[in-house]
């Protein structure tokens with residue numbers, strides 16, 4: 001009974017630490033999670049990630065802006081760093097790795113960084129190439145890391161065409177890799193025409209998609225858990 | 230002189246002076262070089278950033294070919310950052326239309342934020358080159374149209390010389406530290422603007438697009454950024470415009486309070502509402518989408534958009550950002566025609 005109560009309290013504290021972008025509180029609560037022997041997966045998904053879902057809602061409602069989002073992410077990372085080594089099996093069946101970057105000639109990376117954060121949260125291994133990334137570098141990095149997914153971001157109509165070159169090149173060198181593209185000038189039509197596998201529309205929708213992704217991850221995990229019992 | 234024979238320059242200068250004009254002018258304070266213009270000269274985009282004559286020639290073509298009512302240099306956002314010591318990349322090897330970017334930032338971590346201006350700062354980098362281009366344009370087309378330039382706002386400039394993610398977070402965590410940097414950059418911006426004024430510009434735009442309401446809350450804008458913008462506008466001597474993009478409806482009063490003569494907003498602003506808020510005399514420039522309407526739209530769509538801008542009450546028909554170079558000749562001509570025949 002007391003243990004249950006403590007667990008509830010800790011989840012609430014983790015959640016709030018993320019929402020209130022309080023790194024120290026996130027660290028402290030995460031350490032306590034380990035001290036009381038609570039399940040790290042539970043703490044991550046029902047505490048930290050649950051907080052991030054609320055942050056996504058606040059961002060959509062324009063109560064939070066990009067700086068708040070970045071700081072919430074830092075609080076989440078602070079907790080994640082402590083909890084991750086204690087996660088028993090993060091293998092949720094969909095765990096993967098992703099190469100992400102903003103294409104050559106383009107320095108707009110705010111959106112890319114937000115998308116990247118979502119993958120981090122979902123437990124992906126992320127290889128972030130940064131911004132203004134030479135087109136060959138994406139292919140090189142995918143082959144080097146054997147990542148499941150390559151994510152390309154572009155914010156200008158001219159740099160956007162660089163994505164097509166990367167897609168074509170990737171397809172010939174590694175037909176199995178999944179490719180997702182995004183950024184303001186990109187559309188579902190373009191993504192389809194160029195042969196990308198995925199696309200997310202704008203700041204809010206990308207966030208929603210990422211959150212859906214996390215939610216479905218959570219569901220998968222819950223199902224896996226239920227089967228175990 | 231009768232009101233109907235005003236030159237573009239007279240019309241725009243009268244507008245800035247608060248006098249009555251026959252119709253809204255159609256111009257910009259941001260980059261408006263076109264691929265058509267570059268083609269007519271046989272210039273490469275990448276080369277136009279590094280040569281005063283090429284820059285001036287290229288910038289003038291938007292007036293010469295289409296009657297666009299101004300001449301504006303430069304085309305990129307790296308002039309101040311370069312003069313402060315950042316390395317830039319103009320993608321000289323590329324045939325594509327790539328805009329110069331900052332290759333190496335000046336500040337890499339929080340404790341490097343206390344910088345000082347390099348000595349002789351106002352003569353560094355491409356500042357003299359832009360001044361020379363301004364002089365050339367004045368001689369060439371300066372009798373017909375006003376010659377303008379732009380500088381970055383302090384926050385946007387800070388985002389050029391340090392990691393934007395860090396800047397955004399520090400705006401919350403260490404506003405004093407950020408404020409100190411913005412104060413220094415405000416001084417730097419006034420110095421650069423001073424050089425451009427000496428070179429003979431007729432108006433200047435301060436572009437604070439890094440503080441767009443798509444990224445930053447109105448509260449942070451008001452508390453952290455507006456004070457330094459005020460410092461800048463206080464010290465400018467030519468007519469000035471403050472440009473901020475994104476959903477700016479909540480901050481238009483703050484924008485006006487900075488002391489800018491005019492404010493510039495993009496397609497995400499509801500100008501009819503801004504007009505109501507700011508009153509009939511406020512100078513509001515805007516607010517068509519320079520890519521989705523002017524480049525990707527049909528002439529019909531261009532017409533409707535220009536009409537809507539004017540019906541909503543813009544003081545000048547003006548793009549939401551740089552005119553995107555690949556604009557089709559027909560669309561830009563359609564825009565000019567639509568504005569010229571409009572009567573309120």
Ligand code: B12
Pocket residue numbers: 066105106107108109110111112114115151152153154155156157158180181182183184185198199200201202203204205206207260304305306327328329330385388393438439441443444474475495519520549550551553
């Ligand atoms: C901030 C900004 C800048 C900053 C960038 C700082 C930085 N480190 O990112 C600075 C001031 C440096 C800048 C420079 C320039 N800019 Co600028 N900039 C913007 C602005 C105002 C906001 C972009 C932004 O960050 N939005 C907020 C984020 C959260 O949204 P987002 O990027 O769309 O990302 C979301 C989605 O798109 C999606 N997403 C993004 N990437 C990906 C990837 C994947 C895989 C997926 C699934 C989803 C996804 O999810 C994200 C998060 O939810 C936009 C206008 C606007 N309002 O969009 C112009 C804009 C992008 N810029 C523009 C221009 C023209 C320029 C310059 C060329 C100006 C110049 N004269 O030099 C230079 C470019 C230099 C270069 N070579 O890159 C134009 C581009 C026009 C065009 N043809 O497409 C725009 C559209 C403005 C306009 N209305 O015309 N800019």
